Amino acid sequence: MNLLVTGGCGFVGLNLLGALTNRPIKEVRIVDNLTNSSRGNLETVLSYISGDRVQRVAADQWVLPGTEGEWTVKLIEADIRDAEAMRTLSDGIDATINLAAQSGVPASLDDPRFDLEQNVIGTFNLLEACRAHSVGTFITASSAAVLGDAAPPQKEDQRILPLSPYGASKAATEIYCSAYNASFGLNTLAFRFSNVYGPFSWRKGSVVALFIKKLLSGEAICINGDGSQRRDFLYVSDLAEVVADAALGRLQGPIPWGEAVNISTGIQTSVSHLAECIQREAERVGVPCPIEHAPARTGDVSASAPSPQRLETLQPTLKMRRLEEGLPQTVDWFIQNWRT
Numbered sequence: 001m002n003l004l005v006t007g008g009c010g011f012v013g014l015n016l017l018g019a020l021t022n023r024p025i026k027e028v029r030i031v032d033n034l035t036n037s038s039r040g041n042l043e044t045v046l047s048y049i050s051g052d053r054v055q056r057v058a059a060d061q062w063v064l065p066g067t068e069g070e071w072t073v074k075l076i077e078a079d080i081r082d083a084e085a086m087r088t089l090s091d092g093i094d095a096t097i098n099l100a101a102q103s104g105v106p107a108s109l110d111d112p113r114f115d116l117e118q119n120v121i122g123t124f125n126l127l128e129a130c131r132a133h134s135v136g137t138f139i140t141a142s143s144a145a146v147l148g149d150a151a152p153p154q155k156e157d158q159r160i161l162p163l164s165p166y167g168a169s170k171a172a173t174e175i176y177c178s179a180y181n182a183s184f185g186l187n188t189l190a191f192r193f194s195n196v197y198g199p200f201s202w203r204k205g206s207v208v209a210l211f212i213k214k215l216l217s218g219e220a221i222c223i224n225g226d227g228s229q230r231r232d233f234l235y236v237s238d239l240a241e242v243v244a245d246a247a248l249g250r251l252q253g254p255i256p257w258g259e260a261v262n263i264s265t266g267i268q269t270s271v272s273h274l275a276e277c278i279q280r281e282a283e284r285v286g287v288p289c290p291i292e293h294a295p296a297r298t299g300d301v302s303a304s305a306p307s308p309q310r311l312e313t314l315q316p317t318l319k320m321r322r323l324e325e326g327l328p329q330t331v332d333w334f335i336q337n338w339r340t
């Protein structure tokens with residue numbers, strides 16, 4: 001199977017490669033403009049997942065052993081806003097996984113037009129490229145932010161009411177996916193990720209990565225608002241398993257093509273409780289962990305509580321890791337791999 005993965009050098013994309021190595025993949029074409037990652041990050045991950053058995057066979061092309069035979073990874077430095085490039089690169093592809101995005105709420109408030117161009121136009125270009133080359137499946141990364149402050153449990157069929165331009169741009173991509181499914185028969189799924197954390201989050205500014213980086217830099221961790229805001233923290237490898245299975249047609253049916261599916265744990269944790277967990281981790285690894293408070297941030301929702309009910313019907317055997325399990329693994333990864 002041949003996959004196109006946009007944003008494949010980013011946090012989720014790098015972890016997805018780990019999930020793909022156990023599956024029958026022939027080629028992965030990564031499209032990334034490297035604005036939020038680097039070639040070096042990709043090479044580190046390819047070495048890691050292959051146990052140092054990756055071979056560089058050409059510039060930006062590698063062959064790796066996988067459990068189902070050798071597979072090839074190609075990096076194409078390109079921008080999803082380039083419609084022509086996306087069309088060319090989609091030739092011979094069976095499934096596209098779209099992870100490239102402007103992925104932050106604060107950045108979307110600073111520059112809503114950039115957010116729209118990256119997330120909406122970029123996704124539209126990829127949908128058009130799929131249509132041109134009869135790609136079978138299109139998986140895109142959406143977010144629990146599309147529902148804004150909807151009362152929990154947040155289900156996929158609730159009214160879309162984003163609070164930020166980021167939530168709006170993700171909602172627009174979901175609606176385009178739905179239309180391409182209905183109009184052109186493209187198998188689309190928009191996965192609404194909850195708050196993802198885990199290894200290879202070098203550059204992430206989301207709360208878990210941010211707190212760990214502060215901790216390891218000897219700085220105070222800062223809670224915005226009163227800390228009662230609740231999040232569903234999702235370990236990245238669990239997310240990667242779902243996305244890989246969806247792209248390979250391995251979800252159990254009936255699959256709600258054209259619709260959104262939450263990927264979440266169903267467990268809500270307040271930011272204050274997360275800070276306490278980080279303090280326990282600080283004790284474990286022997287570093288101090290002062291906490292300070294700052295005003296609440298605009299666009300932050302009070303509770304993100306996406307229901308995992310729909311996902312459980314598609315992947316009944318998957319057990320999502322709890323924060324107590326995933327957090328120590330993430331802290332240990334940062335200690336070994338991150339330098340200030």
Ligand SMILES: NC(=O)c1ccc[n+]([C@@H]2O[C@H](COP(=O)([O-])OP(=O)(O)OC[C@H]3O[C@@H](n4cnc5c(N)ncnc54)[C@H](O)[C@@H]3O)[C@@H](O)[C@H]2O)c1
Binds near residue numbers: 009011
């Ligand atoms: N990480 C989370 O907690 C989370 C939560 C909800 C949704 N998501 C969504 O998941 C997806 C992946 O998130 P991530 O955390 O890996 O983000 P990331 O920023 O780590 O990765 C995105 C990658 O896309 C690349 N990129 C950005 N704009 C591009 C463009 N125009 N063309 C080509 N490449 C481009 C970046 O260089 C980067 O490598 C995003 O769509 C994000 O909105 C993430």
